[in-house]
């Protein structure tokens with residue numbers, strides 16, 4: 078492996094690696110600046126739980142932007158659905174196992190309603206979802222007007238945003254005392270799964286003489302990822318282990334990553350984003366894809382609303398304010414392109430982590446809120462400029 | 475001034491995995507019409523992009539000399555200032571703007587900060603005169619046919635005092651009449667002192683117009699030919715381009731069409747509500763199993779509209795009439811329905827609605843039939859996909875470093891092959907090919923014709939829409955001629971010739 082070759086590979090993948098590097102740099106800076114508080118088990122667990130409700134929105138938003146649309150209504154829709162969940166539990170006294178699917182179903186319906194003017198009438202999604210933004214904001218105010226903030230006194234529901242998975246062995250067992258054993262075990266499984274599937278994919282590609290990373294770089298990548306998984310698992314195991322929020326977010330990301338990368342549906346979504354007319358002429362119904370993507374957005378919005386209400390253990394009249402902007406910013410930091418057809422689920426997850434790490438870190442440092450916004454805006458602008466610049470260079474060379 | 479207006483010396487240009495040009499030298503004499511020919515992916519467009527600054531100085535090796543002087547262009551603006559204009563095959567006009575606005579776009583005539591519209595219109599009109607285009611300069615560009623739009627592009631270039639005009643496949647999308655007209659105008663420009671470099675795959679027009687021809691193959695100059703020395707002839711060109719001789723441009727077919735009719739259309743009418751008029755009137759036609767049916771007609775005669783109205787009607791025409799496919803009356807609601815029933819349509823506009831340029835070769839080839847690659851429930855079998863794509867890459871000789879190359883990086887002709895491959899993978903019963911060989915070199919045309927023959931011998935039926943009459947005549951069993959939305963004639967292969975087709979097409 079020559080230096081030249083290495084440079085070339087780094088350059089052609091810089092866009093993908095850039096985000097990970099940015100995340101590591103931001104985390105390192107905050108860890109030093111806060112003298113280790115940032116990287117402590119407790120704070121990382123907290124950060125991941127905070128990221129949860131934005132991350133699921135960012136995942137949905139990624140697909141919406143991939144098909145060249147936008148959904149502004151998700152913030153207040155999440156707030157509104159969270160409030161409905163609270164009311165269902167508190168006022169109607171419905172059981173949690175019924176409330177959650179009900180809210181998720183309402184989210185899907187709301188997504189379809191937003192999609193209708195877009196898909197059937199060709200109205201720009203910006204306008205259609207702006208109408209939704211107003212409507213859901215009004216509905217949220219209305220349902221909370223009588224009571225104000227609704228406290229949710231349900232333990233099972235509140236565990237979603239605050240609880241942790243149980244351990245197999247008691248924490249005070251002599252083997253690794255104080256560590257969450259099931260979390261460690263799951264981390265190990267995840268790392269193993271990653272290594273095995275990567276090796277298999279590489280072997281298959283080589284069989285078709287397709288380009289793969291050179292062996293040493295490939296090994297480096299595996300070591301790096303396994304290292305990160307090990308580190309994160311170790312940090313989390315040192316506190317309470319995996320939180321339910323994290324479990325849900327990882328499940329959503331894994332499912333969406335699989336659907337977008339491996340299935341016919343995923344490929345059709347990206348085809349519609351890449352060139353809707355060509356997709357239509359290839360037998361893909363652009364309408365159907367539009368409905369599906371907005372329905373998925375609605376579903377994830379409902380999930381986000383549940384996560385947020387559960388985390389606060391209450392529903393407030395301002396819940397969900399500006400979530401849509403946070404989700405859109407995360408998706409753009411994560412590398413989606415407004416031109417359509419480009420953007421990945423894992424990218425948006427990292428984008429959300431970058432964005433929320435900034436917030437969390439600056440809060441720890443006690444940075445003034447006004448300055449926080451300025452810095453977040455600057456990071457968003459930088460990320461997008463970096464993205465466009467590297468994309469252009471890749472196109473030229 | 476020297477006799478040589480342009481000299482490019484030892485140009486080498488590489489892309490990741492591809493050497494597009496290696497050590498190419500290219501010399502153009504002042505006042506000549508100089509043609510550049512070569513197979514798809516030979517490097518013709520790249521050479522012209524190097525010249526015009528699209529690939530800026532420093533991104534390639536070698537020297538560019540204009541009038542004997544070394545130049546370094548950092549962008550198109552630089553080369554424009556040096557009197558070079560390039561017209562791409564994909565037209566770069568703004569459809570919603572008027573002809574005069576387009577002609578002076580980017581070089582607006584001003585008085586102070588405001589545009590002087592009277593001077594603009596006057597200048598545009600005089601440019602239109604130079605290209606003998608008789609349209610009102612206030613017409614919107616979208617209301618002009620492709621042939622006229624091409625002339626507007628040239629008028630735009632002329633308005634910038636161009637000395638060296640580069641045309642990349644200007645006639646690929648034109649019918650015979652528009653081609654002749656365009657060639658006439660290029661000859662006119664020559665008398666006005668404009669030097670032209672023209673890229674073309676239509677060897678007949680190259681022979682008729684070129685003073686000199688340079689042949690590129692695999693990124694190298696293989697030959698410079700001079701008309702004055704009588705060196706330019708079709709067999710010579712083909713031999714240098716392809717590296718072998720092709721004596722029969724249309725390969726012979728072994729099987730005859732069957733009697734069974736697979737597709738029949740009767741009283742077919744289409745009304746386009748967006749433009750508020752009928753685009754098809756009482757069309758009737760049929761296609762037999764194993765038959766190649768040619769559809770000839772001028773640009774805008776309704777050929778593409780016919781194809782799209784049959785193929786699930788994505789434009790939302792109001793249709794009436796009967797469509798019978800394999801004995802069953804049908805009315806497709808979407809392209810998906812049509813594909814499922816065994817009817818496919820390969821679009822003429824590969825960039826606009828044929829391909830997804832930002833995706834790679836394999837994704838484009840498999841897009842219309844991904845379901846065939848699904849394994850174990852929902853996942854697309856990535857290995858099978860690569861295998862399929864590699865199969866077509868070999869069969870059609872698609873020039874690309876790998877099937878994971880993005881389609882946008884392929885040469886025009888190779889993009890066309892990808893868009894044909896996509897429909898071959900669908901394996902329909904009836905395949906409508908709309909301008910299947912547009913921008914494709916002679917060798918690859920032969921390959922596509924051979925594949926068409928093989929498909930019909932295996933029992934598929936093909937409807938071929940083409941503006942190239944020789945191809946319609948050479949490949950079809952029967953020919954329908956369309957004019958202004960009507961079928962004006964049906965000709966058997968034996969009785970069809972250029973004259974009677976053109977007569978019907980303009981009737």
Ligand SMILES: Nc1ncnc2c1ncn2[C@@H]1O[C@H](COP(=O)(O)OP(=O)(O)OP(=O)(O)O)[C@@H](O)[C@H]1O
Nearest residue numbers: 489494514515516517518519520883884885886887
């Ligand atoms: N931006 C790019 N990135 C990567 N490869 C490229 C790029 N542009 C061109 N190529 C490659 O360079 C080679 C030459 O392409 P070029 O477009 O010059 O061919 P051409 O002679 O114009 O062919 P055609 O007749 O099909 O238009 C091709 O193999 C093509 O795939």
Ligand SMILES: [Mg+2]
Nearest residue numbers: 518519885886
């Ligand atoms: Mg070309």
